[in-house]
Amino acid sequence: MLRFLVARTGNPVEAEDLLQELWLRTREAPPGPIANGRAYLYRAAQNLVLDRIREARRREARDKDWSDSQAETIAGDRVDPQPRALDAMIAREDNAALHAAIARLPEGAGRAFRLHKLEGLPHAEVAARLGISRSGVEKHIAVAMAHLRRALEN
Known part of the structure; x- marks a missing residue:
């Protein structure tokens, strides 16, 4: 499973974090029959990788918006639609x-x-x-x- 996550993330440290998160999530999963445990784990791991990618994209967009607003604030001391x-x-x-x-x-x-x-x-x-x-x-x-x-x- 660790090799699978390293291959998906390209980062061994992040893969270890994801493996730990996978372990915690499967441990807390609601009880019930699972037809194919191996397929279930790989699907859950893939979903965690996708969640991390989405989170990183949102963070980049948020940081870019923040840095753009900071640049406007620094350039004009403050962002004010009304001229002083x-x-x-x-x-x-x-x-x-x-x-x-x-x-x-x-x-x-x-x-x-x-x-x-x-x-x-x-x-x-x-x-x-x-x-x-x-x-x-x-x-x-x-x-x-x-x-x-x-x-x-x-």
Whole structure:
């Protein structure tokens, strides 16, 4: 029986634990006739091995869920679906700074940027609306991005 369990688990120590558990379970089994005692023991041993495998899978899933939640807690000090007041204030300030920087863009770059980035129009459509080439749109957007990058770095 021990060889059977070692072959199923791949671990002699775990096989010994399972053999002991099998002995305890069969000892506490309700009395009654068993047609084939050997088959009964092997089936009970196989069931114990399957129970251990299921238990290990549940434990791994539980541990993974726990470690994922711990990573979230460590990354954000706590898991809070509501942003903290300081985070909300910083977001409002960043948003205001971005709007102010967009308002200060040069005229052509600002129009191209608003049409493409804010309204979601493709370069060809922006070019048609502004009466310039697609290459001109790309240059205006590059200028706008450079201005915004410099304005928001401060």
